[in-house]
Amino acid sequence: MDKTELLFYTAYEEFYTMAETSNAFQNFCREAFGEDFSQDGFSNLTQIDRILPYIPKKEQAHILDIGCGNGKMLGYLQEKTGAWIHGFDYSGQAIQTAQKLYPVKAEFREGIIGEVEYEWESFDVIISMDTMYFAKDMAAFVAQVKRWLKPDGVFFVGYQEGDVMPKTEGVHTTVLAKALRQNGMVYEAEDITEETYELLKKKRAAAEKYQAEFEAEGNKSWFEMLLGQTECVKEEYAQFKEKMARYLYVIRK
């Protein structure tokens, strides 16, 4: 497949090139999210820490991150648990960085959702933060993820509506929830929309704090992108929640 035809492909190559070299962006991530995971999304440290209890405390635990970017979330989870880390992303730039940063007990692949394959029942935990939206056929991709999970494995998803996906009624009406039910997967979901509204405010304030640093690096356009992404917090929460929602799903086979 010609990757340049995929949604946002070129933008993500540019994003991960900037993320590797920009001190302003790394400072912004630490300030907004509590840790620099080169986030292009909504996942702060609190959300990522919620994954830790699901990672078995054993030498040979294996975790996969779908849409792993430059691997920094996986690197953090490995540091906390000692697990093997695996990740794939369509951005070659991001995967090169991940391979450089995390050479031990790690495997990173350049790959496209729906095309990449792993051995069945390989993973104790599979995570996907703000990436499931890019599956062209959500039900088929969820079926594939189910095959990759060990029988008692956990699939942890951070899922935003009102951004790439349209806002639906609630946690059980998302495209993901429908695909999970189609595949007979059980889930618990937490609505963290209000927490996300506060996070986006923090993200905007952090961008503004590092504006001069972004500009001095020649990265003004990325600063402007961050402001654009957080325009929505100019509205009161009551209006915001009509248009946007965020859920954390903990899913079992």
Ligand SMILES: C[S@@+](CC[C@H](N)C(=O)[O-])C[C@H]1O[C@@H](n2cnc3c(N)ncnc32)[C@H](O)[C@@H]1O
């Ligand atoms: C919103 S970002 C989230 C990245 C990271 N998980 C996070 O939470 O910060 C989406 C990620 O999915 C990757 N991606 C987008 N479409 C993809 C596709 N079709 N196949 C593989 N990766 C894709 C992007 O390169 C990017 O790293």
